Amino acid sequence: MSAAKDDGGRWERHSDILFGGLPYLLLLLSTGLSLLHGGQADRHRLTTLALVAVAAAWILGTYTLPTGRRSRQAYGTARTSVYFAGLLALAAVLMARDTVFMLFAATGFLQALVLLPTVWAFVCVAATSFVVNTVPHGFPEPSTTAVVGYLAAIAFQTVVIGWINLLSSRLNEQHQRRKRTVAELRSALAENAGLHAQLITQAREAGVHDERQRMAGEIHDTLAQGLAGIIRQLEAAEDAEHDRERWRRHLVAAKDLARESLAEARRSVQALRPEQLESRTLPDALEALADGWSRERDLCVGFETTGTATPMVAEVEATLYRVAQEALTNIAKHAEASKVGITLSYMDDLVVLDVLDDGIGFDPASAAAGAGRSGGHGLGLVAMGRRLRRVAGTLDIESARGEGTAISAAVPVIPLEAGE
Numbered sequence: 001m002s003a004a005k006d007d008g009g010r011w012e013r014h015s016d017i018l019f020g021g022l023p024y025l026l027l028l029l030s031t032g033l034s035l036l037h038g039g040q041a042d043r044h045r046l047t048t049l050a051l052v053a054v055a056a057a058w059i060l061g062t063y064t065l066p067t068g069r070r071s072r073q074a075y076g077t078a079r080t081s082v083y084f085a086g087l088l089a090l091a092a093v094l095m096a097r098d099t100v101f102m103l104f105a106a107t108g109f110l111q112a113l114v115l116l117p118t119v120w121a122f123v124c125v126a127a128t129s130f131v132v133n134t135v136p137h138g139f140p141e142p143s144t145t146a147v148v149g150y151l152a153a154i155a156f157q158t159v160v161i162g163w164i165n166l167l168s169s170r171l172n173e174q175h176q177r178r179k180r181t182v183a184e185l186r187s188a189l190a191e192n193a194g195l196h197a198q199l200i201t202q203a204r205e206a207g208v209h210d211e212r213q214r215m216a217g218e219i220h221d222t223l224a225q226g227l228a229g230i231i232r233q234l235e236a237a238e239d240a241e242h243d244r245e246r247w248r249r250h251l252v253a254a255k256d257l258a259r260e261s262l263a264e265a266r267r268s269v270q271a272l273r274p275e276q277l278e279s280r281t282l283p284d285a286l287e288a289l290a291d292g293w294s295r296e297r298d299l300c301v302g303f304e305t306t307g308t309a310t311p312m313v314a315e316v317e318a319t320l321y322r323v324a325q326e327a328l329t330n331i332a333k334h335a336e337a338s339k340v341g342i343t344l345s346y347m348d349d350l351v352v353l354d355v356l357d358d359g360i361g362f363d364p365a366s367a368a369a370g371a372g373r374s375g376g377h378g379l380g381l382v383a384m385g386r387r388l389r390r391v392a393g394t395l396d397i398e399s400a401r402g403e404g405t406a407i408s409a410a411v412p413v414i415p416l417e418a419g420e
Helices: 002-036 042-067 077-097 099-105 107-115 118-134 144-239 244-269 282-297 314-335 364-369 378-390
Strands: 301-306 340-346 350-357 394-399 405-412
Touching: 002 042, 002 077, 002 099, 002 107, 042 077, 077 099, 077 107, 077 118, 099 107, 099 118, 107 118, 118 144, 144 244, 282 301, 282 314, 282 340, 314 340, 314 350, 314 378, 314 405, 364 378, 378 394, 378 405
Parallel strands: 301 340
Antiparallel strands: 340 350, 350 405, 394 405
16 A cells, blocks of 8 residues: 555656646747748747747746646636736747747646636637637638638637546546545544554453452452351350360361352352352252351341242342342341341342341441441442442442341343343
């Protein structure tokens, strides 16, 4: 493409030079042919050469220099018309001395439609035809045939030469438009390439940010909760050091929690769904979670499913399961509840998970503001919200001091077949 562009630019430069030098070339050629004619007196030749010099000076002063460079581009209708008037007048004088200067007069045919608007260009072509057909032989005889032939010749030259030059001019305009279009397209493509690179960079950064958030949530939901459970079992084992059976039971529970946490951590790194959902439906997995939590803390957790259970894509089910895990963890750490209930409701286009307790409650706004501080439970709530937003879900929290807590997580129903 670059080579073609260079070739096109070189051709245009050569074409401009040739067009700008065309009047001088035709004047020089006409002068040479005129000087070769025999039988001319020296004074006649000197006068012709003087007129040739005047014509060259006229072209230089009214066309070549004002354009700034030899160019096909018009530099004003009025100035171009003055240039053509002088050019035809000098061509007429030279043709009156020698008809061979008709070659020089042909400059008017070649330049008119390129340098002037269409109407004025045809006027100049007609004027050039008039000079070429009138000066060498004078006006025709006053007869119908002669006058008709004379006018027909002028009209034919004006139409044919004018049309050819007009067509050439239009083709050149189309070429210029195509050049501008190609230049604009190149500019747009370059700009789009820059935007594309910027979007790729932003998408990569967003992907890294999302993956960091996902890993933070997984670590909180697996490692942190698992370690907290292990610590509780080990503390319970310390308290039961004189009861060999209880001590052993708590140690076994701590080992089991450690193994489960290690397995869940590996699954989190690989972005797999929780193991509890691999062989169970979501309602069964939540019921098993509630039973295990109840046995560990000697606190009954009621579980209920409403509506017709619909298998959903793995990420949606994993999100609801993790939300339930986090809600129960927060209840165990902060709520001091005596009753806990979990309800999973399947609706037409939503699945809603409700976790309620009758504990001491808290201020959700203060918890969100203190997320991440030691002893606060705002970080878990933030993690819940992030998880739900990734699957277009919502999180509602209703709580107040001394009035318990209700957590409601809603996600759109995305059937398993739709996600495959």
